[in-house]
Amino acid sequence: MFDIPLQVLLGQITIGLVNGCFYAMLSLGLAIIFGLLNVINFAHGALYMLGAFGGYLLLQVFGVDYWWSLVIAPIGVGLIGAAIERxxxxxxxxVDHLYSLLFTFGLAIFLEGIFRDIYGAAGRPYPVPAALRGVVDIGFMRLPVYRIWIVVASLAMCGGIWLLIEKTKLGSYLRAGTENPRLVQALGINVPVMITMTYALGAALAAFAGVLAAPLYQVQPAMGSNLLIVTFAVVVIGGLGSLSGAILSGLTLGVLEGLSKVIYPEVSSTVVFIAMAAILLIRPAGLMGREA
Known part of the structure; x- marks a missing residue:
């Protein structure tokens, strides 16, 4: 039907899958914060940017390599997230949820403005670690090793967070604490600390995605705001508060976006929003969301 070389098609699917991994991680963090705290976190893109700059500064100032940055930067941004919540x-x-939305929106602008004033709007390169350089030849195409690593690390992180929230006792405490905090508090569980931990977890996940993105995209103050609107669309499509919906819709829409660039490039920048409109007409709560 379309005269598109197989290698080009598979290359775009690979790029789309990598983008989908970032959509999945960011939308998962948003879904955790909204689903458990009922906060629409417009600062999520700024936390993603902080993670990327954290990895960059750890390397440039302290000589900390990429592998340690994957641990240190998310912990640091998670602590910042805990302070923001607390x-x-x-x-x-x-008070009305609109106030938290406006606060996080203003916080995102504030953080982006600070980094733009200090580092400028131009992107700063972050080198790919030596162990992840090169390509893998699989016969019909060559895959960069770093892109393969992004897919593997992202899927492992998303799967681990999903298991933590949905299948562990701690996750059940978190869910119960948001639905009936007084009852959970009566059982001796410190609900305010759990809520702070939840926001910190979402912030750390955004920062982890930022460190992963640093060698692939240039580190710049606007990198989070460029992804945030698409990420919100992904969350809406998957269903607000649905963790599995956020992961699956992020991966699927990333691949769909990649395919649209070779099949019909004119809609590649809007295909996510077209999909959102179509799905919401059929299921207003999203693919895996629950009706109010």
Missing amino acids: LFLRRLAG
Whole structure:
């Protein structure tokens, strides 16, 4: 039907899958924060940017390599996320959700502005670690090793977070604490600490994605805001608060976006939003969301 070389088609699928991995990780973090805290976190893109800059600064200032940055930067951004929840979002818990949305939106602009003033708008390169350089020849195409690593690391991280929230006792405490905090508190569980941990987990996941993205894309202050709108669309398609929906829709829409660039390039920048409109007409709660 389309006269497209197989190698080009598979190459775009690979690029789309890599982009889908970032969509999945970011939308999973958003889904965790919204599903468990009921906060629409517009600062999520800024936390992703902080992770990338964290890896960059750890290398440039302290000489910390990529592998340690994958651990240190998410922990550091997770602690920043915990401070944001403890000092600001907790004070907005009893008021309209619009206030937390506006606060996180303003926080994102504030953080992006600080880094733009210090480092400028131009991107800064981050070298691919030596162990992940080169390509793998699989016969019909050559795959960069670093892209394969992104897919493997992203799927492992998303799967691990899903198992933690859905299949462990800690995850059941988190879910119960958001649905009936007084009852859980009566059982001796510190619900405010669990809520802070939840926001910190979402922030750390965004930062992990940022460190992964640093060698692939240039590190720049606007890198989070460029992805945020698409990520929100992915979350809506998967179903607000649905962890599995966020992961599956992120991966699927990334591949769909990649395919559209070779099949019909004119819609490649809007295909996610077209899919969102079509799905919401059929299922207003999203693919895996629950009806209110």
